Amino acid sequence: MAHILSKSKYIRGLQCDRALWLDVHNPRLARYTAEQMRRFDRGRDFEYAFKSTFPHGIDISAELKRNVDAYPARTAELLDRIHTPSPLRGTPPNLGGELKSVAVVDEHYLGSSPKLGEGDRREAVVEECETITLFEAGFLYDDVLVLADVVHKRPDGSLDIYEVKSGTALSETYRRDAALQHYVISHCRKINTFSIVYANPDGGFIKEELSAALQEQHEEIEKNIAAMKAIALATNEPDTPTGAHCLEPYGCPYQTHCQSGVRQLALF
Numbered sequence: 001m002a003h004i005l006s007k008s009k010y011i012r013g014l015q016c017d018r019a020l021w022l023d024v025h026n027p028r029l030a031r032y033t034a035e036q037m038r039r040f041d042r043g044r045d046f047e048y049a050f051k052s053t054f055p056h057g058i059d060i061s062a063e064l065k066r067n068v069d070a071y072p073a074r075t076a077e078l079l080d081r082i083h084t085p086s087p088l089r090g091t092p093p094n095l096g097g098e099l100k101s102v103a104v105v106d107e108h109y110l111g112s113s114p115k116l117g118e119g120d121r122r123e124a125v126v127e128e129c130e131t132i133t134l135f136e137a138g139f140l141y142d143d144v145l146v147l148a149d150v151v152h153k154r155p156d157g158s159l160d161i162y163e164v165k166s167g168t169a170l171s172e173t174y175r176r177d178a179a180l181q182h183y184v185i186s187h188c189r190k191i192n193t194f195s196i197v198y199a200n201p202d203g204g205f206i207k208e209e210l211s212a213a214l215q216e217q218h219e220e221i222e223k224n225i226a227a228m229k230a231i232a233l234a235t236n237e238p239d240t241p242t243g244a245h246c247l248e249p250y251g252c253p254y255q256t257h258c259q260s261g262v263r264q265l266a267l268f
């Protein structure tokens, strides 16, 4: 199902309704500075470094690329497929560690346990796949799509979620971003922990678990989403004037457009 809002659009909408509308209807008008592009690259490198600490993680974006509306179904398939209870007829082997995917697991298992029958193999694979780690797992609720950097499913089915930020301090913007993800994902799955991971100035990662604080923001987020969906679906570009809000918390990429005085119409 197609989404209306994403995490980035929601964050944009918190800054300016006009920027949200432009992100939805004419993102090609955005102009990023060289410094902003360098910051994106640094953030991506930091995120990769953290993901590499989960060597068996499955990257959904590698499979589905830009087809983001397909991410939630694939995420659910991976999380549910490995969690399907099944009567065990054989003794499962101890494969150890976390396994990469159902297909790889099956191949791995077949190679390591030739003595069991076909049925035993399949069921043992289910038994061994109680946990899994996904990168860019997709969740959709209330027309909002979020992609979580790292999602680890625990044996009881609940999720440990890590949102990775390359800054060296926990900013209010990071918290708002994480709060939206917590809101959406908690309506789809049981969350065990939700941590923001950021850079330790001395090297390595700092993880802060924030579930309780993020939960407190759900009511406000629900209202924000309703208001932002109305803006996103409006026909006309809002006539919000430029001002101090164009620079905080981020330099808005639509400043050239807004200063031109031209307004756009939505092409639905």
Ligand code: SF4
Residues within 6 Å of the ligand: 015, 016, 017, 018, 019, 020, 022, 240, 241, 242, 243, 245, 246, 247, 252, 253, 254, 255, 256, 258
């Ligand atoms: S430049 Fe300012 S007014 Fe225009 S979309 Fe961005 S934040 Fe809004």
